[in-house]
Amino acid sequence: MQNRQYYLDPFLSEFDTSIVSASLIEDKYHVVLENTIFYPEGGGQPSDQGYLNDSKILHVYEKDNQIYHVIADKLYESKVKCRLNWDRRFYHMQHHSGQHLMSAVFYHYYNYQTKGFHLGEDYATIDISTPTLSNKIIADAETRINKLIYQDIPIRCYFITKEQIGRINLRKKPTIDQDIRIVEFAGLDAVPCCGTHLKSSGQVGLLKIIKTEKYKSLTRIYFLCGQQAQQDFQFKHNIIVALAHSFSSSEGDVLERVESEIESKRALAQEYKHLQKQAAYYQAKEIVHKAEKDLIIVNLDARKSTDYAILLADEILAIGNYIVIITVNNRLVLAVNRTAAFHCGKSMKKYLSEYDGRGGGNAHLAQAYFPTKEKMKQFIIQLENSIYQNG
Ligand SMILES: [Zn+2]
Incomplete structure (x- = not known):
């Protein structure tokens, strides 16, 4: 060696x-x-x-x-x-020594074994032998790990022979029987390991658990150490500060503020939906009152949505049996009652490509989009002619 x-x-x-x-x-x-x-x-x-x-x-x-x-x-x-490439090596060493600390804490304090370790470009993970992990254990373990970092425990790496294994209290058994390298955090933990390590736990700097997820019958823990943990803190801290500023709130209250904003947005959306339905109901009444034939064509204000067009079509069809065409900008909605013989999707498909339109639908409701208003107008005339020809 x-x-x-x-x-x-x-x-x-x-x-x-x-x-x-x-x-x-x-x-x-x-x-x-x-x-x-x-x-x-x-x-x-x-x-x-x-x-x-x-x-x-x-x-x-x-x-x-x-x-x-x-x-x-x-x-x-x-x-x-x-x-x-020293930055990369140091990243590996901080995360590898950090991993040993974390595995040691989960083993010695919670009796969970580490079954897997992955050191990626942006984060590291371990898989531990429990299908669930409470938020309390995650927070407590993280605190313990960081206390072990502050204690600046010396890390010793050395080789032993197969015969010497029994003299050391190892957290896991070696998988080879010669050149067995031991990585030991003095008085805390010793395992066979071939990686490069720091001189003491203090050089890990900081360890932060980022998230956990169930992985097969294990729990996968994502974590960051040292500079990456600090950068993650900086990034997230900036978000919290900006959010608190946007909501004129303190950092401590910002989560509650965001949740209450989401709740009031939900209530407003419900109220808006209710008002839209009411507006569609009255507009439908007015349209039907003025209608002279059973084909109704409505051109809506450009500010309206196709969702409103569908709502309006529904309200018109609730009053009587019509074929309804509603346009918003270059978009068109075609609808009939569920009992009607007329098939919206098929009728639309028949002429759509002739006017460069795209869309489709089922028997009672179809939608289309046209490159220009002019094309849409021609399409409507074509549709109208075909309706009156057939009956
Ligand atoms: Zn290792």
Whole structure:
């Protein structure tokens, strides 16, 4: 393990070493170095990124105990300068050490085991062995984890042999039987782990649980650490401040204000719906009173909606048996009573394409849209003629 510099010093971001071999596989060079600061993908932690001289590292992986660095260009010198994408590595370390703390708290205080760990680009998750998790436990566990961060517990990483396993109180059993690496938070937790870790829990900075969801028979917990947690706080804090300002409320009362606004909007919408129906009722009466034939054509004000047009058609049809055409802008609603022989959808479909209209519907109600008012007018004349021809 001497050629894994990332274990000896996970805070090293630049390093000079030599190339041992470089094999060309599908247009890419898979380079083995004498010693490396680049962590290969494994144990839930993604691979590091960075450069070998000026060549961008596309991937780092381990195969048969050998670490391969995949690059696109051939390197001509045997000596190379390794430069690590430190921000990404630190993000991984904060979230990986944070994960150990969280798994330790859920295990030691609540007896839930960690069954999965995912370290993504924007957040990390663990899956713990319970199908449900109350808000109280989430909040209490988060507080405990952050207290352990303040305590700045030293983190120790070391290798043991198979025979030494019994001497350590491990939270979970190792899956391999040689080169067993232990990550230990002094006096709190020890587990086999191959990832890169911080020097002490304090470097996690902050851990925030973002959300939880049921995942198979487990609970998936989404969380953020360090800078990402702080940025998330900043982002959400700005939203709360802006919301409170919009509602002329304090940050503490803003949720209540928003909820009461939603409630009053709901009541207003109901009132509006009621008034619309009433307006449609009286307008329908007036229209029917003036109607001379059983085909009624109404051109509504451009400010009206097609929802109102349908409401109005319903009210007209409640009074008698008519064929109703209502237009709003370039939109048209065609409706008849449920007992009528006339089929709205079919009649509409028959002539629609001739006037570049789009739409359709069922036997009693159909809607269409036309590119111009003129086209719609022609369509109505056509429809009218066909109605009178048929009876
Ligand atoms: Zn780990």
